[in-house]
Amino acid sequence: MGLFDRIFGKKKGVELEGLDKTLAKDEDVKQSPTEKESEPVQKGTNFEEKVEISENVNSLLSEEIIEKKYEKTLEKTNKSFGARFNAFLANFRSVDEAFFEDLEETLIMSDVGADLAMKISEELRQEARLVNAKNTDQLRNLIIEKLVDTIDQENLVKELKLKKVGLSVILFVGVNGAGKTTTIGKLSARFKAQGKKVLLAAGDTFRAGATNQLVEWAKRSGLETVTGRDGGDPASVVFDAMQRAKNEGFDVLLIDTAGRLQNKDNLMAELAKIRKIIQRELPEAPHETLLVLDASTGQNAVSQAREFSKVTPISGIVLTKLDGSAKGGIVLSIIQSLKIPIKLVGLGEKIDDLADFDEEFFVRGLFKGLV
Numbered sequence: 001m002g003l004f005d006r007i008f009g010k011k012k013g014v015e016l017e018g019l020d021k022t023l024a025k026d027e028d029v030k031q032s033p034t035e036k037e038s039e040p041v042q043k044g045t046n047f048e049e050k051v052e053i054s055e056n057v058n059s060l061l062s063e064e065i066i067e068k069k070y071e072k073t074l075e076k077t078n079k080s081f082g083a084r085f086n087a088f089l090a091n092f093r094s095v096d097e098a099f100f101e102d103l104e105e106t107l108i109m110s111d112v113g114a115d116l117a118m119k120i121s122e123e124l125r126q127e128a129r130l131v132n133a134k135n136t137d138q139l140r141n142l143i144i145e146k147l148v149d150t151i152d153q154e155n156l157v158k159e160l161k162l163k164k165v166g167l168s169v170i171l172f173v174g175v176n177g178a179g180k181t182t183t184i185g186k187l188s189a190r191f192k193a194q195g196k197k198v199l200l201a202a203g204d205t206f207r208a209g210a211t212n213q214l215v216e217w218a219k220r221s222g223l224e225t226v227t228g229r230d231g232g233d234p235a236s237v238v239f240d241a242m243q244r245a246k247n248e249g250f251d252v253l254l255i256d257t258a259g260r261l262q263n264k265d266n267l268m269a270e271l272a273k274i275r276k277i278i279q280r281e282l283p284e285a286p287h288e289t290l291l292v293l294d295a296s297t298g299q300n301a302v303s304q305a306r307e308f309s310k311v312t313p314i315s316g317i318v319l320t321k322l323d324g325s326a327k328g329g330i331v332l333s334i335i336q337s338l339k340i341p342i343k344l345v346g347l348g349e350k351i352d353d354l355a356d357f358d359e360e361f362f363v364r365g366l367f368k369g370l371v
């Protein structure tokens with residue numbers, strides 16, 4: 001069952017006569033290749049066998065509050081998408097070629113990415129022809145259904161993979177200003193609240209003040225940070241932190257890294273070096289490499305993910321600054337084009353403004369008032 005059906009009820013939105021059957025057939029035919037396509041990279045690896053998923057990796061807040069936060073956070077995206085979408089539909093009486101062209105443009109403007117916009121309007125073109133749709137309103141929910149179903153992460157590993165016993169290492173990467181340090185501050189507070197023994201590593205020695213920023217976050221939760229001097233070698237900080245985490249029985253080590261170095265090549269080379277040191281100290285680590293992306297940068301976030309993926313395997317994405325951004329549509333583009341799960345979302349600047357990525361809350365917030 002697709003995400004749309006799980007949230008809004010089976011085929012609730014599709015009112016076209018004869019379309020149900022057509023869609024069902026279409027789904028059946030497509031099923032196996034689609035499943036194959038979205039096969040998660042993590043599945044079936046040795047890594048999966050060694051690492052058990054921790055059961056209680058949840059937020060500092062209650063479900064109810066988180067759902068409200070999602071809704072509030074997605075208000076801007078919902079408003080701009082809703083307005084654009086309604087204006088688009090109001091513009092057309094009949095379903096003709098111009099309709100599909102305009103649909104594609106509307107979707108691109110909603111940050112879902114050109115590839116996905118093209119795919120959706122092409123699929124819709126076929127389906128509309130099959131059922132001989134004449135009225136644009138008939139296609140309204142079908143478009144939303146297609147958008148919702150792209151957010152489905154069912155085939156991806158969404159939970160943070162932490163060991164139940166022994167040290168788990170989480171490496172944070174991302175460009176400067178994306179929200180790495182802030183996310184580490186929030187996530188470490190959550191782990192602390194769960195009774196875990198948490199250590200931080202200040203791997204950003206390049207930017208003056210970066211170490212202090214992390215230390216400040218750590219202090220808020222009463223945690224310790226392994227630091228080096230500004231301008232020093234980040235790899236040695238990571239080495240010290242790995243040693244200490246292993247020797248002193250820590251449960252989780254969160255490693256911060258620089259978002260900017262002299263140039264991009266240096267940055268990528270440094271990440272590769274850091275990863276090597278982590279692995280030398282603990283071959284199965286890092287258990288998670290989280291790429292932090294700023295939602296408000298839109299499509300740029302997708303290109304950043306491609307760049308980082310070239311030097312280090314990314315196990316999950318943290319999408320920050322969903323609050324205050326009207327570019328929530330980027331979630332669709334990320335899931336669809338990168339096939340990397342979005343694991344966490346940043347919903348504000350405060351310590352409890354971090355939540356697991358919840359597809360249902362997200363979809364409800366994004367399409368509120370439109371289905």
Ligand SMILES: Nc1nc2c(ncn2[C@@H]2O[C@H](COP(=O)(O)OP(=O)(O)OP(=O)(O)O)[C@@H](O)[C@H]2O)c(=O)[nH]1
Nearest residue numbers: 176177178179180181182259320321346347348349
């Ligand atoms: N509104 C909002 N602001 C956020 C969120 N996450 C981070 N920020 C803000 O974004 C700014 C940059 O965050 P940092 O955590 O310093 O980013 P960074 O990736 O560590 O940046 P560098 O250290 O320069 O590489 C800060 O002002 C944060 O408060 C979020 O989810 N929502």
Ligand SMILES: [Mg+2]
Nearest residue numbers: 180181204210
């Ligand atoms: Mg930082």
